[in-house]
Amino acid sequence: MFTLKIPSMLALDSYRSSTIHAKIMSSLFGIQKMPSDTSMREILDEVDPDELRVGYKDVFHELQRGKTLEQCTFRDRRYLLALDGTEYFSSPKVHCPSCMEKKQKDGTVSYYHQMVAGVLIHPDVKSVIPLCPEPIIKQDGESKNDCERNASARILKKIKEDHPRLKLIITEDGLSSNAPHIRDLKSQGMSFILGAKPGDHKFLFEEFSLAGSRTNEVVIRDEKSVQYLRFVNGLQLNESLRVPQNRKRHVPQGFEIINLCPPGKGMAENIF
Numbered sequence: 001m002f003t004l005k006i007p008s009m010l011a012l013d014s015y016r017s018s019t020i021h022a023k024i025m026s027s028l029f030g031i032q033k034m035p036s037d038t039s040m041r042e043i044l045d046e047v048d049p050d051e052l053r054v055g056y057k058d059v060f061h062e063l064q065r066g067k068t069l070e071q072c073t074f075r076d077r078r079y080l081l082a083l084d085g086t087e088y089f090s091s092p093k094v095h096c097p098s099c100m101e102k103k104q105k106d107g108t109v110s111y112y113h114q115m116v117a118g119v120l121i122h123p124d125v126k127s128v129i130p131l132c133p134e135p136i137i138k139q140d141g142e143s144k145n146d147c148e149r150n151a152s153a154r155i156l157k158k159i160k161e162d163h164p165r166l167k168l169i170i171t172e173d174g175l176s177s178n179a180p181h182i183r184d185l186k187s188q189g190m191s192f193i194l195g196a197k198p199g200d201h202k203f204l205f206e207e208f209s210l211a212g213s214r215t216n217e218v219v220i221r222d223e224k225s226v227q228y229l230r231f232v233n234g235l236q237l238n239e240s241l242r243v244p245q246n247r248k249r250h251v252p253q254g255f256e257i258i259n260l261c262p263p264g265k266g267m268a269e270n271i272f
């Protein structure tokens, strides 16, 4: 499916019934009879996702040996890894024992599968390099947030196991900027850039607005845009993490970055 860029399992079904395509499958891959999407799902359902790790690692090592990976070096010989949750299956009827469940307003239940996926990215490189994703699986008594957080902790641990010497800066959206997840990132020795939204981090944003003379301002100009950056170091993420002034401890950094684009191109504000 990936080699031939078949967009869906439904499209695969019409592909397999075409004589020309059957010939291509036979000559290219030696496949005499293509399985139906149901058969493929039944076979793949039995595969432990962890078994895919070795495949991802093999491809990654080829990119490392071929010096392709070097092009993605972001800063201080570190690579930028974008991590986020994504949904890849949802149905009001079809489900399996590992399905997550969502209760709708009308009382019906829908079933879905999500995963945490991580890809190495670089602002100047068009391609991304995916690492092995981690399924978000519901355990007994867990809330949805627990499931996502536990899956994030598992993927970080596995990335460290699979690539122990790879220096990473993890970048994630506002849902990730919470103390347990930051502890997980630090325990794996990873640097990070996490989004933060005013609605989720009232304490942090109040501290930021009260920082006064501790606020630093930088302006970066190029042909396309003017970027105004305001940042404060040493802010607390939330009140419960406040530490006494006399105790030395590493504390999060607060940044505000405002990008101003040329007229007509819109304006974006990003806060980290």
Ligand SMILES: [Zn+2]
Residues within 6 Å of the ligand: 095, 096, 097, 098, 099, 100, 111, 112, 113
């Ligand atoms: Zn399922």
